[in-house]
Amino acid sequence: MKDRGRRTKKAPASCRLPIAQYFAFALVLAALTGFFVAQSARAQETTPSDDEVNAIAKHLYCPVCENTPLDVCPTEACRQWRELIRQMLAEGKSEQEIKDYFVANYGARVLAEPPRAGVNWLFYLVPPILILGGAFALFSAFRAWMKPKVAESDSGREAAGASSSDDEYVRRIEEELKKRK
Amino acid sequence: MVAEFGFSILAVSFFVAIYSGIAAAFGVKKQSSALIESARRAQLLTFPLISLAAASLIYLLVKNHFEVSFVYQVTSKSMPTYLKVTAWWGGQAGSLVFWSWLLAAFTSAVTLRKWNRDIEFLPWIIVISAITLTFFLGLVVFFENPFTRFWQDASGQILMGMNGDPIKSVFMPSGALAPFIPADGRGLNPLLRHPGMVIHPPMLYLGFVSFVIPYAFAMAALITGRADDRWIRLTRRWALWAWLFLSLGLVFGGRWAYDVLGWGGYWGWDPVEIAAFMPWLTGTAFLHSVMIQEKRGLLKHWNMLLIILTYELVIFGTFLTRSGVLSSVHAFANSPIGPMFMGFVSLSLIASVALLIKRWPELKSEVEMKSMLSREALFLLNNLLFIGILVVCFWGVISPLASELFTGTKITVGPPYYERATGPLFAGLLFLMAVAPLSAWGHSTVQTLGRALWKTFAAAAVITLILFFAYTHNGYALLGFFLVAFVLLTTLQEFWRGASARMSAQKENFFVALSRLAKRNRRRYGGYIVHISMALMAIGILGIEIFQMETQGTVAAGQSLELGEYRVEYRELASWDDIGAGVNYTRSVVDIYENGIYLGKLYPRIDYYYDSQQNMTIPGQHATLRDDLYILLVDWQPVSAQGATFKIYVNPLVNWLWIGSLLFIFGLVFAAWPDRDPAEAPVRRKVRAENKQAIG
Structure with a gap:
């Protein structure tokens, strides 16, 4: 607020300049502005918006409350952490730098997933191995079950195949459908 | 007075539960029906006893007896009466009493049924539920007593223990003069003062506890050596209701989170949520795979294993949410509850599996699997996917604990892991939901399935194309919506085919035909309604997630x-x-x-x-x-x-998630509704008898 007030007071002074000088000044100002706009992507003078903060906070986990993403955690501590993110963004830090900072200070638990390094690979490998193992076991069981069929496919078993009233009912419906056609 | 009374009643019910279990087991051993009858009556006594204890607790809660530490923790003067009553399950000690009370109620309902030819199961069902009840009552009586009170010494100061915390005990400790009454209680966590939270825990617990009954029947079948599927038939409705309550618990929990927690979502893959989700997964797998055993006599071992897993996950889920282990492995070690739960889960798991292995040869399948595309094969695939999701969930919950225990570093396992790992499995389930209902028991081929499915498949593809051009290019979303459309169209087509056949055969109008068709086979069409509701819920989930x-x-x-x-x-x-x-x-x-x-x-x-x-x-x-x-x-x-x-x-x-949930309730109640039309039962029995002849 104060800054804005000072700027408006200065404005009349520039009005007193001759036109040529005024243009020259305006050009320099424009160039400078352009320069600052280009720079602002890295070092902004305006504070980063809540959305920019949340976009990073979303992927960080509150170091004190369990399993709460930082962007939605209502505690005072988390509000301060969000302000910290805002400050670091204003300093021009990248998302990765901010994440690294949080990991360095509060441990790997602030990340949504364990870092993919060292013993943590175990974490990522076990579920797919188990599931694929289960799938393999199931399919080998299928094959084992199906083998005897070739050897002794007698008609008695075929008859036993459609075994429930359920299917009996479906069959009748099917017949009915055929008749209609 | 009331606190002492409540505690004494709890202690008495603990011993009555122990007696009923021992008497039932001895009754079988001595072949004494008098002893078994005595066990049954003791079991029936536990329900009024625990009800009395619960009534004492509710009285203390409603009357602001803040000298009782549980009342102090969960209520305050300003809370309305209905919240003071529901604070019963708002804290650890009270919720364990609630668990025990439900279990006593359900077991009583089971023991009161007409037993006739299944009387051999009765004593073992009493034994299994008595063991479970004894465990929970033991926790309440010895470790998490809801009736302990604060005390004051002669100077009116609150009596402190050696560790600097106030002394809490039911009866007057030495050095105390009178109970110490705090001016006001701490009040229930405001997050829990929401109608959703008032309904959510009881629903979840109803689901948890009702799964104990099918487990007890399964164990009774193993112990008595009855290799048939009688236990499944007897507990089919129990399992359905249990599944309904568990599902409702999850849905109410999600709605509560959406309305109260303020993060714009309904499900955050939090370990507490997953604790309730895991028994739901095995329960769902169980509901599907028992059908294979009923219709085809296959997979007897697997069904036993599934119900054992469900029971253990129910206990494990209660343990996860109640022991404090999730906040820290060390909190777990500090509270005596954790090790007790771990011990109980391990022992009961070992005992159940040992029993299963002992009976392994007797549970051989009656027929063989014929085709990889048969209904039973696809059900097995469905089981694989459900168990896969369970593995992902279990691993995600366990890893942070293991990491803290073994490496000392805490890690977080958040939504990205679960979404990535379960996404393809859920997609697989949707696909099966569209395909499996059209495959036949026993035998299906690519041709028969293709003929049955190509129209709805093509229609779903057209819908997906429209979505692609009109709304979104997101590949995951398109795949998801394609599968949803495939499920919806295939299932609706099933209703249409059945109803139109009836319309022409019985000269009924469409709605009469539809309702008679569905009522004639509640399980099948109730199941279809549940499938439709799942597809609707998937629409909501895809929408919000993507x-x-x-x-x-x-x-x-x-x-x-x-x-x-x-x-x-x-x-x-x-x-x-x-x-x-x-x-x-x-x-x-x-x-x-x-x-x-x-x-x-x-x-x-x-x-x-x-x-x-x-x-x-x-x-x-x-x-x-x-x-x-x-x-x-x-x-x-x-x-x-x-x-x-x-x-x-x-x-x-x-x-659509909430609309799907409502339809889900309707579908499940429809499926579990008692059948008045016994026409189908004899047919099936006859066919099964022929089956046996053909095999034998």
């Missing part, structure tokens, strides 16, 4: 925030105290516009509870079938009330 938008900003009165097609204009804000309720309300008023058209006002607010010093964020919601506009009041300037910070979400399609 297309959720959010923004946050601070605005002065008259300014607005924009998100998607919505504009939210901040009007005013007011803050006031409700002295009686002990709450400070800060309520904002916003106008909402869609594409410039005024829709109405919303009132996002924050409630601050003085007794527990906690905030509760209540969103303002504008719900339509297309999306939810969900506005949270995040912060405000207290002095000028000029600026307020809002967080706004647009959650597309999310209401």
Whole structure:
């Protein structure tokens, strides 16, 4: 607020300049502005918006409350952490730098997933191995079950195949459908 | 007085439970029906006994007996009476009493049924539920007693123990003069003072506890050596109701989170949620795979294993949420509850599996698997996927604990892991949901399945193409919506085929035909309704997970925030105290516009509870079938009330999740409704007898 007030007071002074000088000044100002706009992507003078903060906070986990993403955690501590993110963004830090900072200070638990390094690979490998193992076991069981069929496919078993009233009912419906056609 | 009475009754019911178990086991051994009858009566006695203890606890809660430490923890003077009653399950000790009470009630309902030819099961069902009941009552009596009180010494000071905490005991300790009565209680966590939270835990516990009954029957079948599927037939409805309650518990929990927790979502893959989700997964697998055993006599071992797993996961889930292990492995070691639970889960798991292995040869399949595309084969695939999701969940919950225990570093396993790992498995389940109902028991080929499915497959593909050109290019979303459309069309086609056949055969109009068709086979068509509801829920989940938008900003009165097609204009804000309720309300008023058209006002607010010093964020919601506009009041300037910070979400399609949930309840109640038409039962028995002949 104060800054804005000072700027408006200065404005009349520039009005007193001759036109040529005024243009020259305006050009320099424009160039400078352009320069600052280009720079602002890295070092902004305006504070980063809540959305920019949340976009990073979303992927960080509150170091004190369990399993709460930082962007939605209502505690005072988390509000301060969000302000910290805002400050670091204003300093021009990248998302990765901010994440690294949080990991360095509060441990790997602030990340949504364990870092993919060292013993943590175990974490990522076990579920797919188990599931694929289960799938393999199931399919080998299928094959084992199906083998005897070739050897002794007698008609008695075929008859036993459609075994429930359920299917009996479906069959009748099917017949009915055929008749209609 | 009441505290001593309640505790004594609990202690008595503990011993009665032990007696009923021992008497039932000895009754079998000595072949004494008198002893078994005595066990049955002892079991029946546990229910009124625990009810009395629970009534004492509720009396203490309602009458503000803050000298009772449990009452002090979960209630305060300002809470309305109905919340004081429901505070019964708002804390650890009370919820364990609640668990025991439900178990005693359900077991009593089972022991009261007409037993006739299944009488051999009865004593073992009493034994199994008595063991479970004894465990829970033991926890309450010895470790988590809800009736312990604070005490004061001669100077009126609260009596402190050696560790610096107040001494809590039921009966007067030495050095005490009278109970110490705090002026007011701490009050229930405000997050739990929501109607959703009032219903959610009982539903979950109803589901948890009713799964004990099928487990008890399964164990009874193993112990008595009855290799047939009688236990499954006897407990089919129990399993369905258990599954309904568990599902309702999950849905109410999700709705509660959506309305109260203020993060714009309904499910955060939190370990507490997963604790309830895991038995649901095995329970769902069980409901499907028992059908294979009933129709084809296959997979007897697997069904036993599934119900054992479900039971253990029920106990494990209670353990996860109740022991404090999730916040820290060390908290687990500090509370005696954790090791007790671990011990019970391990012992019961070992005992159950040992029993299963002993009976392994007797549970051989009656027929063989014929084709990889048969209904039973596809059900097995469904089981594989459910167990796969279980593995992912279990691993995700266990890893942080293991990491803290073995490496000393805490890790977080959050939504990205679960979404990535379970996504393909859920997609597989949707695909099976579309395909499996059209495959035949025994034998199916690619040709027969293809003939049955190609039309709906093509229609779903056309719908997906329309979505691609008109709405979204997101591959995951398109795949998801394709599968949903495939399931919906295939299932609706099944209804249509059945109904139109009846229409022509019986000369009925469409609706009569549809309702008679469904009532004639409640299980099948109830199941289809559940499938449709799952597809609707999937629409909601896809919508919010893939297309959720959010923004946050601070605005002065008259300014607005924009998100998607919505504009939210901040009007005013007011803050006031409700002295009686002990709450400070800060309520904002916003106008909402869609594409410039005024829709109405919303009132996002924050409630601050003085007794527990906690905030509760209540969103303002504008719900339509297309999306939810969900506005949270995040912060405000207290002095000028000029600026307020809002967080706004647009959650597309999310209401289909709730619509699906309602349909789900209908479908399941329809399926579990007692059948008055016994026409189908004899047919099946006859066919099965022929089966046996053909094999034997």
